[in-house]
Structure formats: C-alpha cells, structure tokens
Amino acid sequence: MTVRTRFAPSPTGYLHIGGVRTALFNWLFARHHGGTFILRIDDTDTARNVDEALQPILDGLLWLGIDWDEGPRVGGPHEPYFQSQRADRHCLAVEALLASGHAYRDFSRPEELDLERKAAQAAGAAFIYSRRFAAMTDADCNRFIAEGRSSVVRLKMPRTGSLTIVDLVRGPVEFAWQREQDHVIQRANGSCLYHLASVVDDQDLAITHVIRAEEHLSNTPRQAFIAMSLGYKLPTYAHLPLVAEPGSRTKLSKRKLSQYLKNADFSQITDHGTRIAERVGLTVQSDTFNPVVVDFYREVGYLPWAIVNYLALLGWSYDDHTEFFSRDELISRFSLEKINSSPASFDPKKLWAVQDHYMRGATMAEKLAVMLPFLQRAGLVPSSPTAETLSLVQSIVEASGDRLKVAGDILAYADFFLVDHPLMDQAAVRLRLEKPGIGSLLGSYRKSIAELSEFSKISLEESLKKIVADAGLKTGDFVHAVRVAVTGKTVGPGLYDCLFILGRESVLRRIDSAIKLCPPATT
C-alpha cells in the first residue's frame, strides 16, 4: 500500500509555524516511504477571498522546500483539491448517512437545545440531547416542517460501548460513545461541516495516514463514526504533540499573534527582525510580520532549511546527539515512532542557534544570493550592480564573517561601506572622538596612511601600532576612535578589514571629517 498523507490548511492569509510543523511531518513521512504528499485546501469557510489568503501559504511551503505531489497548482488524479469544490460529495455522504440511519434531521431550535443543555448543567450531568425534535420518520419530518421549523442533520451517535483507536504516536486511546454529542454535519442552509467534509475528502483522496496536531485527538471519535458508518476503512491516525508557546505548554495560537509580538521570549528575534524590516521599508503588521508566521523569517533573511531543521526537532529526535540533518538525511531518518508525545515549546533562541549554524556553513555564493536583495531593497546597491560593486559586497560579507546571522544582518554591516558619508552615531562620537588628544592622533594616522607605500591590512595595522606606541598608549585606546571615525559606529568587522575595503582615498576623507568632530588641540 502506498502511503498517502495530506496537509489541509484553511486559507487564513498566513502560514503558521505550528501548521508548518504538521505539514513537515506529513511530508517527511510520505517522502520517507516513497509515498504521496497531498495539499488540500479546507476552504469551507467561504467568506474570505481564497486566492489572496492562500498565496502566502503556498509560497511559504515552497520556500521551505515542502513540496506537494497533488494539490493546488500541480493538480492530480483526485481533483479538485479545494474542499469547497467537493460539496456535492459531502452532500451525498450526508444522504447516505441519513438513509442508513446513522444520522437524522433535527428540527430543534437553538434556544430549545440551549434549554436542554442548561438543564443538564444545572443538574450537574453531562449533556445528552433528548432527540425530541429528531425526525426519524417521514411523518415526523412533515409534522415539523408544518410547524415551520428548519432542520440540520445530526449524527446519531452510539450511546453505549466505546471506540479504541490505535494512534501511532500515543498507542491505544479509548473513548466512551456516551460522551459524544450528536454533532451537526449539515447546516440548515445545506452546507456541510468540517468533520464530515474532512472524512469524506480523506476517503476520496485515499489518504492512508492522518497525521495532525493533538488538538484533533478529541475529534477523532466523531470522524471515525462517520467513516465507519459510510463503510470506509479507517485511516491510521498519528496525533502530533502540540507546538507550545515559548517556556510554556500552552498551544501556540493563531488568535494571539499580537501578543506574541510583545512576548519577552520572542523579543530578541522580533526586535532584531523589526530593525531589518524597517531598513528595507517593510510595513510591520502583527498578522504577517510575526515570529509565529513563516513570512517573518523569510523577510528577515533566515535560511529556509534552518527553519525546517529546527521544526523537525520539535517533537521528534533521531538519537541522543544528531541535530543537523540535510534534506536527504532527514527524510531517510524520519519515523513516526520517534515522535515524542508531550508538547514541545517553541524556543526562539534555539531556532536562532540553528540558523547561525546554517549561515556559517553557507558558501559565499549562497550568502551573496540571499544578502544582495536586502542591500538592493535598502537602496544601498543598485538593482543591476556592476562587477565592481559585487566584489565590494563580497569583501564586506567576507570581512563580516559569522557576525552575519541572518541575511538581513548585512544591512548593519555594509551600510557605511556603501555610502559616501557614514551616518555618525552621536553616542559613539562622544565616547570615542570627543576626547583630548584624539584629533592629533587621527592626524598622525592620516599622515602615515597617506604616505604608506603599500596600502594593506598589515601596513595599516603596523602604522597604527607605531603611532600608539609613540604616544605611549595601548592599541585599544586608539583603535576604537579610528573605527568610529571611519564607520560612524562602535561595532563592525575587524578595523583593518574595514579600512582596507574602504580604500585609501575614502579612509583619508573620513578621517578628515572626523578630525573636525574632535576637540581642538589645547597647545
């Protein structure tokens, strides 16, 4: 039997990190078994613009390298892959359930049901619908219609016995039928509800393994009832541990996006990301630019595989020491058996470390490919850069080394190289330049640079150290001032790298400007 798994997001306008993890595990399981990974769009909630809300989800999955064999854009033998377009199949299933007595038309009014529910509550008992408005016969039906009632279709759930499903992550789980409600499967307006639709679609798409988040575990009995009543073979279920908020066990919720933007655990990557976004003129909105949404990472310049590798480790592990996997390794090593059953909290700092690892390992070509667009969007490099500019950028990337954690970091390290006059950090100027004697030291250094027979990192360093030694100072006393003088800031790549990349003319010019900021010599 060929494995067929699916990820079935509803078009919400963004790709949630928890959703990605579910998609990833489905994808990995299918790829591992040489099976088929299907993307189905559960767009039963027709209110929103599907195209627009779907785009970010498809783009996000593709960016991460999670590709699907059947679904939107690629089609497949079981089209359509949009739940809303399969309504006729759902209705047919409802008819079949009605005909076989596994469902019934219910003419109760919402307030009548409420009354029953409240009565049960008051009595301290679990609510079990009386079915007194259930039309079990045509005669009942006609009578209720004559009363002017409208109806929904409900499942006629068993009230004795139990169901045991064998979950691939959790093992056997037993549910007493008595606790289940007569869930509505078709609304008064004739449209069908998610659970019915989902079961029918899974059957029609020949899904063999339903791999989804644990929040669906409680929904399984009603879905299993629908499937069994329809004569379907039950798929194998695997309920993944929830992805929880940082430092907590509470589900990472899509309804709390704006809270996460202010969450202290997220603040490091959120603030860092926001600085980058601002420099490229990105509008920062909580429902898209948010560390719980995949777009955030793309916009800030994370490497997609770093995200995937990190997410794979959330609830799954291969052994006691391996944590970095290539795509092929991850696919060959993945198994449902190694999935943990307890919730895993999302740790932004660990993600950051994984990203750091992959950025270090990236080749120069890869780094340039991801970083150049940031420089271009920030207006520091033209859209069609010359070979000279490209080589300058490459030097900057090289000199910056592993200070560049995400692609967007290039902005902070490259900006002063790419403009004529660096933006001077006023605090840095006060700290490093507005000190007695600095002006004359800079003057000396300027002079020796101008006279350097060979402009190289080594000669730059030697001449600086000579000046410092002559003045009876330590290197550190002067290096910081030079850095601020030429770059405008206190941090950056190695000083001699900076000077060398800037070139003699530019360095001299910058030192001249900086000297004007220093206090005049007292003698």
Next chain:
RNA sequence: GGCCCCGUCGUCUAGAGGUUAGGACACUGGCCUUUCAAGCCGGCAGCACGGGUUCGAUUCCCGUCGGGGUCACCA
C-alpha cells in the same frame, strides 16, 4: 466541569529495571581579543509527588498533584 492527552535540567531531548542520568540551546565564570561576533577552558541546573511490583526503579502498575487539549449550524 465531563472526556482525552501529557509530566527527565529554564527549553528541545537521549534513556526503554542496575548509567557518575548523556547531548544541545539558553544562562554563567575565566582566557583570548581593536569593537562586535567567534574560539578555547570551566560551571550551574533535571527524573512532579505518594504508594506498590522487584534484590533493585527515571524506566512497569495504581493513585495524587500539575500542565495542556477538546467539548460550535469554526476549520
């Protein structure tokens, strides 16, 4: 509240009767150093609790406590 799931360092985890309970991230002390980053060396920190079973339980069973999920004419 009912039902279901879960419970090893702060976090992700290894462990599947006998281990000095291992690793990673984070945190932290020191060294190095022109900033930052990195690097090197070191440190802190965990089996929720109580009963069983057993010669022996982190590991198996029961209970307690704790956490989470779910109980819609949402998906």
